[in-house]
Amino acid sequence: MSRSFYPPQRTLMGPGPSDVSPRVLGALARPTIGHLDPLFVELMDEVKALLQYAFQTDNQLTLPVSAPGSAGMEACFVNLLSPGDKVIVCQNGVFGGRMKENVERCGATAVMVQDDWGQPVSVDKVAAAFDAHPDTAILAFVHAETSTGVRSDAEALCALARERGALSIVDTVTSLGGIELQVDAWGADAVYSGTQKCLSCIPGLSPVTFSPRAVERIQNRDHKVQSWFLDMQLVMGYWGGGGKRAYHHTAPVNDVYALHEALLMLREEGLAAAHARHRHNHEALVAGLEAMGLAMAVAPEHRLPQLNSVLIPDGVDDAAVRTILLREFDLEIGAGLGALAGRTWRIGLMGFASSERNVLYCLAALEAALAREGAPIKAGAAVPAAMAVFAA
Ligand SMILES: *Cc1c(COP(=O)(O)O)cnc(C)c1O
DSSP states (O other): OOOOOOOOOOEEESSSSOOOOHHHHHHHTSOOOOTTSHHHHHHHHHHHHHHHHHHTOOOSEEEEESSOHHHHHHHHHHHHOOTTOEEEEEESSHHHHHHHHHHHHTTOEEEEEEOOTTSOOOHHHHHHHHHHOTTOOEEEEESEETTTTEEOOHHHHHHHHHHTTOEEEEEOTTTTTTSOOOHHHHTOOEEEOOSSSTTOOOSSOEEEEEOHHHHHHHHTOSSOOSOSTTOHHHHHHHHSOSSOOOOSSOOOHHHHHHHHHHHHHHHHHOHHHHHHHHHHHHHHHHHHHHHHTOOBSSOGGGBBTTEEEEEOOTTOOHHHHHHHHHHHHOEEEEEOOGGGTTTEEEEEOOGGGOSHHHHHHHHHHHHHHHHHTTOOOOTTOHHHHHHHHHHO
16 A cells, blocks of 8 residues: 655745745645536636736736646647748747747747857847748747746847737746736737746646737637647637636646635735845845855846856766755755756745745755865855845
8 A cells, every 4th residue: 555645845946846835735725616616717717817917918818728837838839820830939048949849840930049048039139030031920939048047038029029020929937926027018929827936836737828919810720729628719718708618628626726826925915026026035145145155157137036047166066965955955956957957056036935034044055065065165154145135
């Protein structure tokens, strides 16, 4: 006989999932009701309104896809693209590569705009790609590149797409709730996110929102969407509102309770206050890391407050340090990915995990682990440096 699984209480400061608040976990444990129960239908309407607030949009087609962020990504691509379409895909980290995969699996052509890992997407290069490919239908890019900790200028990129008559697909998996995101004001067309990053909800849902222009493109398709599950024309019948919901799939009822609670917490705090909290905790963490003698991997003007890439000092064993943090401090931080594997750590300060407590805990634990590994760090400086930022 196997036994029940009781996970340890970790502190999650990696690239996601982030710590889930007790309020959200409590919501998850409430009684399951039917997914067509009138009370659940009401809850779905509330979730839609709360998502519209989080995304800053009036888009009617706004809903959580019943699967993780990668499914939201796929939903945007399969619904907007048809075979033969040309798509400019910006790549400055892991997730742009996944966008390319999606484009090609739709039978469309990806025109790649590459930037170095650790740099934002170059708006000038994208403009040049539009010059070279004026028949481009879609521009796809990542707002907050979680693999490197870099923010790209989503407002400028969405404006450029509009100017060139293209629609935009924007990955906001790590940006939603952590940094400014204005879907309507920026004119973004198909936007997807995730629940386990700055919303601090459990993993497994992907909020998406489609502009009226994107909806028009979906409705005028002459080619069936290749995915039955992610076909928004079918999903709309279930999430569309107006009381007449058709069965499409069984909504993950308790997950939706959890998302509702997480979005309620975001609205109670307010977007501006949530963004300011992420920024402030980021500044304190960076002050502490630098006081210890570590260097950040990304230039200050491009840094994401919710995902901090720090360079691993020469001669320090990446995995050994992360193992000490996990085994002895129950603290998870992220390893570098792709071009940055073995060169950086990624320290998340996302959602509920973006707290003064976590900043101080991480600095103290990292200092202890680095000292144990014989790294040349300045002992005792990190926590006071962070506290000075909090006191300011
Ligand atoms: C985490 C992440 C994803 C994928 O989300 P999953 O929920 O893991 O499928 C996509 N894009 C970015 C930028 C991410 O950080």
